[in-house]
Amino acid sequence: MNLRAVICDIYGTVLDVGPPPDAAEARWFALWREMLGRAPRLTLAEFGAGCEAVVAREHAAARAAGIAFPEVYWPEVVRAVVFEVAALDAAGQAEFAFRQTALWHTVQLMPGAAAALRGLRERGILLGIASNAQPYTLRELEEALAGAGASSAWFEPALCFWSFAHGFGKPSPHVIRLLTARLRATDVAPHETLMVGDRVDNDLAPARAQGWRTWRLGAGDGRDGGDWAQLAAALAVK
Template sequence: PAGLAPRGRLRPAVRAVLFDLYGTLWASAAGDLDRRNPSPAPAPPGLPELLRRYGCPLSPQELAGALAAAIRRDHEGRRAEGADFPEVRIERLWAELLGLEPPQARAFAVEHEALVNPVWPMPGLRSALRSLRGQGLLLGILSNAQFYTPLLFECFLGAGARELGFREELVLYSCELGLAKPSPRLFEIARERLAAAGVPAARVLMVGNDALRDLAPARAAGFQTALFAGDARSLRGAEQAGEASAVLTDLRQLLRLLKRGRLQP
């Protein structure tokens, strides 16, 4: 817990819930994908051996520096094309840096991610999703992500996002759209798709751990917002908690908030 008390009031009643992933549904040792330390020291156990197996002559720190430079170049090129917050396809960068074919680059990316950013489900995730599925709500995801991110549902919960109740057209991953949060365009796309499903923006709740990247653009899109403060390591913007419609310290509090329309400390 991050020292904040659960509270909130939702008006009007919510009909759809969008979730961030890293720091919200998944506890992450390194944090969101683009906020982590690009050169962790000391290197995670197993990383030097991983590089050896893939024939990489660089040290973990040298490779991290090369990756950071490749990301900067990719971002600069995308910004020149008009993207406000560009997102990379990490498997393409690994293929370029290590001279790997696409299948090997994807395999390396998965192994590398598991070492540098181990994640696990937030407490109560499985039961919270099960309860939400039974309420007739539309569930979606709006998250910075890479191709391996959806695999976490199968890994930890034994089912894909769709089987867990997430609506396919409401699952928005940054790597697939080429834009990362807090790009307003991501939230506009979500708003457009929700409107097509008959849900106005005012009846949408965005749940995330980052007040700047998750909640501020969600409010600008007309959504209600809930700051997830269940993990002090990943909470961002606690000082702005008062701007959120609600604060959650456990995912299981969400069902009570949605059913009653309010949550008291």
């Protein structure tokens, strides 16, 4: 492939999402004690139900305004359910939200991702992101990459789409169209761009509609899909 840019999904692509950690409820209790100075007013399950209600309400309002694929801003959702966090400063609220999320899932770097990304960068290929994500995603990504000797700084800020920052997300065609416009500003054409993702509906179909090439992570015969090592081999990345 003659490529000049690779845009990656995050969850299920760069980061593998696993089950909650052990003793999540006990950790929830400890988080409240440490950061809010009291026992939890809600169980972790009650907190989750409250968040689902807030998200559903926000999504309904956004759809009524004509936004087909709305996104929320997670810190605001947390504040709506755990009003006690409003007493924390901005850094404290971000820390609470990050540690709370870590009680719902675990993440680790996908095998071969760091090596493939490093090889692409060394070849001068621009790296970007198209992710339905939240502020905690950036920290999850940064920490996972750092643990493998890689860096989130390898991704061009102008080529990174984070849904929480825009109020909408994939599979909206606006996501790929926005990135296509930014790529053109750097003289990169759609056919010179590869979308790497694990979902056809969210990642690959919208990219193909804009003329991008695609690679389905985790599925395929190594020609237009497969794992990170197969992608590196297909692109002759050392």
